[in-house]
Amino acid sequence: xxxxxIEQRLGxxxxxVSFRAEAPILGLFGRSGSGKTSLVNAFxxxxxxxxxxxxxxxxxxxxxDGGVDLPPxxxxxxxxxxxxxxxxxxxxxxxxxxxxxxxxxxxxAIEPGHIVELLGLERLLxxxxxxxxxxxxxxxxxxxxxxxxPRLLLMDEPLASLDVLRQNEVLRYIEQLRDDLHIPIVYVxxxxxxxxxxxxxxxxxxxxKSLAVGDVDDVxxxxxxxxxxxxxxxxxxxxxxxASHDLTDGLATLKFQGGELVVPSxxxxxxxxxxxxxxxxxxALATEPPRRVSVLNILKGSVxxxxxxxxxCSWTSRSRRSTYCDRTRYCAISSSFAMxxxxxxxx
Amino acid sequence: MASDEAGIILLSLKVATASVVFSVPAAxxxxxxxxxxxxxxxxxxxxxxxxxxxxxxxxxxxxxxxLFGKQGFLGRWLDDWFGIVFAFRWTGAALxxxxxxxxxxxxAIRLSITAIDRRLETVARTLGGSRLWxxxxxxxPLALPGVVTGVLLSFARSLGEFGAxxxxxxxxxxxxxxxxxxIYSLIQTPGGDAQxxxxxxxxxxxxxxxxxxxxxxxxxxQKFVARP
Numbered sequence: 001x002x003x004x005x006i007e008q009r010l011g012x013x014x015x016x017v018s019f020r021a022e023a024p025i026l027g028l029f030g031r032s033g034s035g036k037t038s039l040v041n042a043f044x045x046x047x048x049x050x051x052x053x054x055x056x057x058x059x060x061x062x063x064x065d066g067g068v069d070l071p072p073x074x075x076x077x078x079x080x081x082x083x084x085x086x087x088x089x090x091x092x093x094x095x096x097x098x099x100x101x102x103x104x105x106x107x108x109a110i111e112p113g114h115i116v117e118l119l120g121l122e123r124l125l126x127x128x129x130x131x132x133x134x135x136x137x138x139x140x141x142x143x144x145x146x147x148x149x150p151r152l153l154l155m156d157e158p159l160a161s162l163d164v165l166r167q168n169e170v171l172r173y174i175e176q177l178r179d180d181l182h183i184p185i186v187y188v189x190x191x192x193x194x195x196x197x198x199x200x201x202x203x204x205x206x207x208x209k210s211l212a213v214g215d216v217d218d219v220x221x222x223x224x225x226x227x228x229x230x231x232x233x234x235x236x237x238x239x240x241x242x243a244s245h246d247l248t249d250g251l252a253t254l255k256f257q258g259g260e261l262v263v264p265s266x267x268x269x270x271x272x273x274x275x276x277x278x279x280x281x282x283x284a285l286a287t288e289p290p291r292r293v294s295v296l297n298i299l300k301g302s303v304x305x306x307x308x309x310x311x312x313c314s315w316t317s318r319s320r321r322s323t324y325c326d327r328t329r330y331c332a333i334s335s336s337f338a339m340x341x342x343x344x345x346x347x
Numbered sequence: 348m349a350s351d352e353a354g355i356i357l358l359s360l361k362v363a364t365a366s367v368v369f370s371v372p373a374a375x376x377x378x379x380x381x382x383x384x385x386x387x388x389x390x391x392x393x394x395x396x397x398x399x400x401x402x403x404x405x406x407x408x409x410x411x412x413x414l415f416g417k418q419g420f421l422g423r424w425l426d427d428w429f430g431i432v433f434a435f436r437w438t439g440a441a442l443x444x445x446x447x448x449x450x451x452x453x454x455a456i457r458l459s460i461t462a463i464d465r466r467l468e469t470v471a472r473t474l475g476g477s478r479l480w481x482x483x484x485x486x487x488p489l490a491l492p493g494v495v496t497g498v499l500l501s502f503a504r505s506l507g508e509f510g511a512x513x514x515x516x517x518x519x520x521x522x523x524x525x526x527x528x529x530i531y532s533l534i535q536t537p538g539g540d541a542q543x544x545x546x547x548x549x550x551x552x553x554x555x556x557x558x559x560x561x562x563x564x565x566x567x568x569q570k571f572v573a574r575p
Contacts, residue, residue, distance in 0.1 A: 102475030
C-alpha cells in the first residue's frame with residue numbers, strides 16, 4: 001500500500017499530490033512537466049516536500065507532522081532512472097552488488113544468482129558499462145536496484161532513452177520480475193503504451209496535481225481526462241485472453257468480455273492474459289453492419305454517452321464501458337448499431 | 348661534486364613528494380566543497396585558494412616567514428605543542444611548495460568533480476550508501492583523473508619552486524637547497540656554469556618524466572571513467 005499526500009514548492013512549480021493505492025505495478029502517468037519526476041524525487045528522498053507524508057507498506061518515509069524524513073540510503077527504494085546511470089568505473093558484477101553489500105544481512109532475500117538469471121546478465125558480469133548496449137545497461141541498472149533489497153521499485157521513464165526493440169526487451173524483463181519477485185513497482189511514464197501494458201492502477205498527474213487514481217482501463221478511458229491522457233492517444237484498454245493463433249496469416253484471436261478481437265500475432269500462449277489498447281482514432285462507428293470492408297473487427301454495441309465538443313463517444317458492450325471517438329463524424333450519431341475497428345494492438 | 352648533485356636531486360624529490368602527499372587530502376576536501384556545496388563566503392574562499400597563483404612568490408614566502416617563522420604566531424604554537432618546526436628546514440621548503448602548488452591541484456580536482464553526474468551519487472545513496480561511502484566509492488574514483496593531474500601539476504610546480512622557498516627557508520645546502528636554488532647559486536658562483544647547465548638538464552629531464560607519467564596515469568584512470 002502506497003499512501004502519499006504531499007505538497008512541495010519547487011520554484012514556480014507547485015506539486016500537490018495525494019493518493020492511496022495498492023497494486024503490483026502502480027503507473028504514474030503524465031506529460032512532461034506534470035510533476036512525475038518531482039514526485040519520484042520526493043519518494044526517493046532526493047528532495048523534500050514542505051508538507052505531508054509518504055508511507056509505503058505502513059512505514060513512513062516522510063512525515064512532516066511526525067518529523068520523519070529518512071535519508072535516501074535508509075528508504076530502501078530501488079530507483080531506476082531514465083538513463084541507466086551505472087557506475088562507469090565498476091564492472092557489471094560490482095555494479096549489481098553495490099547495493100547488495102550495503103543491505104543488512106537479514107534483509108537479503110533477493111539473491112544475486114537469481115537476478116542474474118532473471119535478467120539474463122550471465123554473459124555481462126565481467127564487462128564494464130561502456131561495453132554494453134542500451135538495453136543491457138538498463139537491465140543491469142534494474143538488477144542493481146533489485147539487489148539493494150528494496151521494498152519498492154521506482155522506475156522513472158526507464159525506457160525513454162531506448163529504441164523500440166530495446167524497449168520491448170526491457171518491458172518483457174519488467175513483466176517477468178513483476179510475476180517473479182512480488183516487489184511493488186511504481187512505474188513513471190508519459191507513454192500510454194507502457195502504462196497500459198504494465199500498470200494495474202494508474203495515477204494521472206497534470207500540472208503537479210493528481211487528477212485521477214484508478215484502474216488503468218478506467219482512467220485511460222475516461223472522457224473528461226482526455227486532454228491529459230492525450231488527444232491522439234485516447235482509447236480503451238481491454239483485458240483479454242489469447243484464444244487462438246492463426247500462424248498462416250500471422251494473426252491471433254483474443255477473447256474479452258465484449259466479444260473477440262483479431263490482432264496481429266502476439267508473443268503469448270493460448271490462455272495467457274494480455275492487454276489490448278484500442279486507440280480512439282482507430283475506431284469508426286457505423287449505424288448498420290458494415291459490409292464489403294477489409295476490417296477484421298466489427299463489434300456490436302450502443303453509444304452510451306457522447307461529448308460533442310470532444311468528438312468522443314462512450315460505448316457500452318455488455319458489462320463494460322469503453323471510450324472511442326468517431327474519426328470522421330465527431331459523434332453526430334446518437335445510437336449506433338455496430339462498431340468497426342481497425343487498430344494496432346499493444347499487448 | 349657528483350654526490351652533492353645526487354643529494355640535491357634527492358632533496359628536491361623529497362620536498363616535492365612531501366608537499367604533494369600532505370596537500371592532497373586538503374585539496375580534495377576544498378575541491379569537493381567548492382564543486383558541490385553552497386555556503387556563505389564561497390567566493391572569498393575560492394579567491395583565497397587562488398591567491399598563490401597570482402601573488403609574487405616572494406610575498407607568499409614572506410607571509411610564511413611571518414606566520415611560521417620561529418617568532419611567527421603559528422610557528423611558535425606548532426613548535427611548543429607538537430615540536431614541528433618549519434623555519435629553515437626542508438619541511439619549510441615542502442610547505443612553501445605545497446602552498447604554491449595548491450591552487451593548481453584544487454583546480455584540477457575541482458574540475459573533475461564538477462564533471463561527475465551528480466545523479467550517480469544519488470543512485471549510490473538510494474542503493475544504501477552513506478554520504479561518506481558514496482564519496483569514497485563513487486565520487487573519488489570518478490575524480491581520479493583530476494586527482495592524478497592535480498598531483499603531477501603540483502609536483503612539477505614543487506620541483507620548480509624558487510621564490511617562496513628561498514624567502515621562507517633560505518638556501519641552506521643539504522637542508523633547503525633544492526634544484527632551482529642550487530642552480531641559482533651556481534650561476535652566482537664564478538666557474539659554476541658547467542654544473543648549473545648539468546643541473547638544468549636534469550631539471551628538464553625530471554619535468555618531462557613527470558609529464559609523461561601524468562599522461563600515462565591519466566589515460567589509465569580514464570579508461571574506466573570515459574563512456575562512448
